[in-house]
Amino acid sequence: MRTAYSVETVRAAEGELMARLPEGALMQRAAAGLAAACARLLIRRRGRVYGARIVLLVGPGDNGGDALYAGARLARRGAGVTAVPMDPARMHAGGLAALRAAGGRVEEAVPARADLVLDGLLGIGGKGGLRPAAAALAERLPHGAPVVAVDLPSGVDADTGEVAGPAVTAEVTVAFGAYKPGLLIDPGATLAGALHLVDIGLSLDAPDVEVLQHADVARLLPVPAPSSDKYRRGVVGVVAGSAQYPGAAVLAVAGALRGGAGAVRYVGPAAAADAVLARFPETLIGRGRVQAWVVGPGLGDGRAGEVAELLAQDVPVLVDADGLRGLDAGALRDRSAPTLLTPHAGEAAALLGTDRRAVESGRLAAVRQLAELYGAAALLKGSTTLVAAGGGPVRVNPTGTGWLATAGSGDVLSGLAGALLAAGLSAADAGAVGAYLHGLAGRRAASGAPMTAQEIAQALPEAWRDVRRG
Numbered sequence: 001m002r003t004a005y006s007v008e009t010v011r012a013a014e015g016e017l018m019a020r021l022p023e024g025a026l027m028q029r030a031a032a033g034l035a036a037a038c039a040r041l042l043i044r045r046r047g048r049v050y051g052a053r054i055v056l057l058v059g060p061g062d063n064g065g066d067a068l069y070a071g072a073r074l075a076r077r078g079a080g081v082t083a084v085p086m087d088p089a090r091m092h093a094g095g096l097a098a099l100r101a102a103g104g105r106v107e108e109a110v111p112a113r114a115d116l117v118l119d120g121l122l123g124i125g126g127k128g129g130l131r132p133a134a135a136a137l138a139e140r141l142p143h144g145a146p147v148v149a150v151d152l153p154s155g156v157d158a159d160t161g162e163v164a165g166p167a168v169t170a171e172v173t174v175a176f177g178a179y180k181p182g183l184l185i186d187p188g189a190t191l192a193g194a195l196h197l198v199d200i201g202l203s204l205d206a207p208d209v210e211v212l213q214h215a216d217v218a219r220l221l222p223v224p225a226p227s228s229d230k231y232r233r234g235v236v237g238v239v240a241g242s243a244q245y246p247g248a249a250v251l252a253v254a255g256a257l258r259g260g261a262g263a264v265r266y267v268g269p270a271a272a273a274d275a276v277l278a279r280f281p282e283t284l285i286g287r288g289r290v291q292a293w294v295v296g297p298g299l300g301d302g303r304a305g306e307v308a309e310l311l312a313q314d315v316p317v318l319v320d321a322d323g324l325r326g327l328d329a330g331a332l333r334d335r336s337a338p339t340l341l342t343p344h345a346g347e348a349a350a351l352l353g354t355d356r357r358a359v360e361s362g363r364l365a366a367v368r369q370l371a372e373l374y375g376a377a378a379l380l381k382g383s384t385t386l387v388a389a390g391g392g393p394v395r396v397n398p399t400g401t402g403w404l405a406t407a408g409s410g411d412v413l414s415g416l417a418g419a420l421l422a423a424g425l426s427a428a429d430a431g432a433v434g435a436y437l438h439g440l441a442g443r444r445a446a447s448g449a450p451m452t453a454q455e456i457a458q459a460l461p462e463a464w465r466d467v468r469r470g
């Protein structure tokens, strides 16, 4: 499991540790780890550190200090290091002295050529969008040089991943003590590139954000026991599709059949039921007992009554797409069985009474609000799928890919996550495991070329095997 901690938590842990260590010790640990990561990158790219041209973008705070001390270490290994300050009058004094002592230079303009750039403009002390002096440096990077972000790409909000205006795009981000949520959530995650963590000795407990990995997902997968039968494995009921959108029913059932439940029951108009049976003769048709319902994909208008009726039952319910329209927050909060809502940004905006852009730029806050307002687990789809429930850490899905943005892909996910719910996973686990498998299947089905939603469903068994192999 990869975890991330808010700035407030990291600052508190740093404060505690700093009080017990000699002054500057933490920054030396950070700079040593940073310099080692830079050296590895230079050796990979050009065989050695000696003779490399390194540019340090230096902000006024400790983030700039880290860059200066790391630059000094690299200069001692024979690199030519040039520091470019955001404000020449405000640079970390100790770091600057160390760089000069190691033979580094300070210049006002960013050199046109470099083998490596260290972005030490802003770290966790950055507030709001980059101010003009910082933005000017971030926008004038030497062409083609890889960028290593110090703790955080400057311009990314550490707690949310929001980016207001210009920001640095890094090849690698070297984070100190802990990952920050903004490194894991888009748009920040995309700008951060590959992540590398330097242990500086912080002790941290409950994370704000967590990212499941293969081993975590493997532990949660519902694998049949010798004594299993189809009912014990769980029956998932799918209420989806309409005369206008029969395909949504087929795709939701396709996802559900690969989600680990023992049987899939379909409830919907005859035309959609015929389409489902033609494709999946193993589907049970018509109402009956289920261990979880999936309701919403392709329902069309005028079926809110059916949604309310399912929500009145004391079984887990996943609500997606058209099912999300006009949900009654009070009724949801009163439910005792688990509920999982799976909106995309537009649907989430409608549920929260805000606009789509606000959701997309502040995904973490939006998913937390959804979970709180509706008293349910919430899975916010899109670039970086997030799952929130009950005030616990928000789960960030690491397997997503833009190729998943294809019509019907969400229908497959709803069936899949619903089946996991029927198999007995909690709503948060069903959402997180569903998104994980869906992303893996999407990557496998696409492998660099467009794919269809049906192909995502078809690739799900391979995603399961992949996860179980570890």
Ligand SMILES: NC(=O)C1=CN([C@@H]2O[C@H](COP(=O)(O)OP(=O)(O)OC[C@H]3O[C@@H](n4cnc5c(N)ncnc54)[C@H](OP(=O)(O)O)[C@@H]3O)[C@@H](O)[C@H]2O)[C@@H](O)CC1
Binding pocket: 014, 015, 018, 026, 027, 028, 030, 059, 060, 061, 062, 063, 064, 066, 121, 122, 123, 124, 125, 126, 127, 128, 129, 130, 131, 134, 150, 151, 176, 200
């Ligand atoms: N604490 C520790 O133990 C350790 C911390 N470590 C390192 O310290 C980093 C945090 O350092 P930090 O607290 O000095 O803040 P930092 O990110 O350098 O920025 C603050 C400066 O930026 C300015 N500024 C703010 N927003 C701005 C904007 N939008 N655009 C432009 N300028 C802006 C702000 O200016 P002001 O608002 O004061 O005018 C202030 O001068 C952390 O990320 C890690 O790298 C490691 O060494 C490990 C040990």
Ligand SMILES: Nc1ncnc2c1ncn2[C@@H]1O[C@H](COP(=O)(O)OP(=O)(O)O)[C@@H](O)[C@H]1O
Binding pocket: 321, 344, 380, 381, 382, 383, 384, 385, 400, 401, 402, 403, 404, 405, 406, 407, 408, 409, 410, 411, 412, 413, 438
């Ligand atoms: N940029 C993206 N990166 C990763 N995944 C994405 C992106 N855009 C969409 N997705 C995923 O694709 C699926 C689309 O679902 P949805 O919006 O419900 O579409 P549809 O209703 O057509 O099925 C979701 O799983 C979502 O997370």
Ligand SMILES: [K+]
Binding pocket: 063, 119, 120, 121, 122, 123, 149, 150, 151, 152, 153, 154
């Ligand atoms: K930085």
